[in-house]
Amino acid sequence: MSQAPGITVKGRAEIGGARLFAPLTLELAPGAWTCLLGGSGVGKSTILRLVAGLETEAAFTGDISASDGGPVAPRVGYMAQDDLLLPWASVAQNIALGPRLRGDPTERDRLAGLMARVGLNEHAQKRPYALSGGQRQRVALARTLMEDKPVILLDEPFSALDARTRAEMQDLAVELLAGRTVLVVTHDPGEAARLGHSVQVMTPEGLTEVTPPKAAIPRGVDAQETLACQADLMRHLMALAA
Template sequence: MTPPPDLTISGQASIDGAPLFAPLTLSLKAGQWTCLLGGSGVGKTTVLRLIAGLATGAEFTGEIRASDGLPVAERVAYMAQDDLLLPWATVAQNVALGARLRGERVDQDRRARLIARMRLQDHMTKKPSELSGGQRQRVALARTLMEDKPIILLDEPFSALDARTRADMQDLAAEALQGRTVLLVTHDPAEAARLGQSIMVMTRHGLTPCQPPHAPAPRKVDDLETLETQGALLKLLREEVA
């Protein structure tokens, strides 16, 4: 894996001539988690897809650049809200999907290490229908890590999980993605307060920063500063829709 870069996306987007989001500049620090919150329809997923070089349906005017000057999209791994596992493939096959699609030889040792890291070693031959929601998301996270990219884009990957499993997955992701440049899109102020080293609230008019807690992530859910940040974020989100 190449060293994670600072990343900046600056510009504006529209759909059929109607503004999607106003001119903004979002800066991601190398090796840190940036959390992006906002209401539905303000363009958060569009930002992720622009960085990943995927189709968006929007017209973007601006630039996406890395601090090292190297291309961005080819160094990105994307983890969506839905696990997007192939229903007919086993856990082991799903984790190695990227290499197989590219016609590359699968690094079986690396795959085995990642599956063990996700505590899935007893489920390698199971199909997605045989797994719990949390186990499926761990497979998706292992597949993301299998790509070994320095830039990780997460689009509400834990929102469909129950509270306990979601907290477990947050802890696991924070540990597994340490040292990478991570952008997490979330609707959950508590999740951002637990994980964010930089936190931004996005509206159609731009970005509003929110001071993250000083404690290292993942933070305790009942830590006073974490709760204060959660409250500040909720207030910002409610003001935007008022």
């Protein structure tokens, strides 16, 4: 993996001539986790897709740049809310999907190492239907890591999991994505309070930064500072809905 750059998203977006979000500047610090919250329809997932170089329904006016001046989209790995596993493929085949689609040889040692790190060695030949929700998300995380990109975009990746499994997956993601520039879109104030080096609340009018705890991530789910930040974020979100 190449060194993780900082990413800057600067601009505005419209859909059908109507404003999606006003001019904003979102700074992703290199090697850090940025959490982006906000109500539905304010453009959070649109920002992820713009950074990834994917098509959106929005017309974006602005610029997306890396701190080292290099290209952005080719250095991005993307993990969606749904695991998007191929039902007919094994765990190992799903993790190695990227190289297979590109016609590249699969790095067998690396594949085996990733499956071991996410605890899937015993499930390598299983199909997705035979896995639990947490196991499926581990496959999706390993598939993202198989691409070995320095910038990782996570679109509510753990929202469908129960509370315990979600916390376990958050811990695992922090461990495995160390050193990468990570942007997480989430509706969960608790998740942002645990994971964010930077926490931003997005509205159609722009961004509001909420100061996260000083403790290293992942922060304790029951730590006083985590709970205080979670409550602060909830107040911000409730004020938006009022």
